[in-house]
Amino acid sequence: MTVIDKTATSAFEDALWAEVEAGSVRNFQPFQAAMVAGELTRDQLGMWAAQQYAIVRPFKSWLAGIHTNCTLESAEHHIIENMWEEMGFGEPGKDHPALFEKFADALGWPRERMAANVVAETSAFVGYYSWATRCLPFEESMALVGLVIEGNPRARGSITTVETTESKRELWEALSAEYNLTRDEVEFWELHTSADVVHAQRSMEIIIDAAPEAAQQERVISRVREGFQVWGLKQAGIGRAIASVAE
Numbered sequence: 001m002t003v004i005d006k007t008a009t010s011a012f013e014d015a016l017w018a019e020v021e022a023g024s025v026r027n028f029q030p031f032q033a034a035m036v037a038g039e040l041t042r043d044q045l046g047m048w049a050a051q052q053y054a055i056v057r058p059f060k061s062w063l064a065g066i067h068t069n070c071t072l073e074s075a076e077h078h079i080i081e082n083m084w085e086e087m088g089f090g091e092p093g094k095d096h097p098a099l100f101e102k103f104a105d106a107l108g109w110p111r112e113r114m115a116a117n118v119v120a121e122t123s124a125f126v127g128y129y130s131w132a133t134r135c136l137p138f139e140e141s142m143a144l145v146g147l148v149i150e151g152n153p154r155a156r157g158s159i160t161t162v163e164t165t166e167s168k169r170e171l172w173e174a175l176s177a178e179y180n181l182t183r184d185e186v187e188f189w190e191l192h193t194s195a196d197v198v199h200a201q202r203s204m205e206i207i208i209d210a211a212p213e214a215a216q217q218e219r220v221i222s223r224v225r226e227g228f229q230v231w232g233l234k235q236a237g238i239g240r241a242i243a244s245v246a247e
């Protein structure tokens with residue numbers, strides 16, 4: 001019978017949440033505060049949307065890659081359910097790329113315009129995740145998606161120190177209020193307000209189960225740190241792209 005070291009498991013979880021918190025703080029960019037305060041132009045917001053859409057489009061294929069390498073039968077349902085959510089539970093026009101396109105269209109940024117304005121840092125991020133979700137061990141790729149992309153300090157009940165009074169509004173509320181968007185047009189962001197927190201919590205449980213050995217845990221922590229570094233490069237690139245858009 002395998003004896004689980006609960007102290008080691010708790011330390012592993014604490015270390016991972018620490019990386020999520022640190023990554024959230026370290027990669028917080030001035031344009032994010034400006035965005036929720038309504039200080040970006042609609043074209044600048046559209047440039048940001050173009051970079052986000054480049055990640056939304058392949059996301060379900062990243063989940064499929066993780067599922068292919070899944071080593072835990074108990075995790076398979078969560079991954080498939082996440083993919084089904086991405087597909088809008090089969091409802092026409094409710095898949096997440098379609099919801100995002102509705103948001104971007106309202107800003108005057110249709111799919112073709114977004115595709116033509118993806119910056120190099122975003123392309124590098126997409127390339128990294130396309131490789132990682134196909135080639136890395138399950139627990140590492142699961143951590144990159146569940147804790148770096150979908151990770152949120154709220155999933156642990158904490159609030160990142162970079163949040164101001166203004167940014168504590170949910171993103172969908174800020175986008176709707178500050179950029180005169182309807183609730184229907186920000187549906188994508190409203191859905192992800194709670195979904196990402198739930199996904200991060202479940203992902204943490206799965207990762208802990210999938211990485212019982214100390215060597216595995218060290219690799220997962222290192223990979224999450226690397227993932228946030230890649231995320232930071234993307235964020236910096238987005239910031240430069242937004243600054244280049246004429247006000």
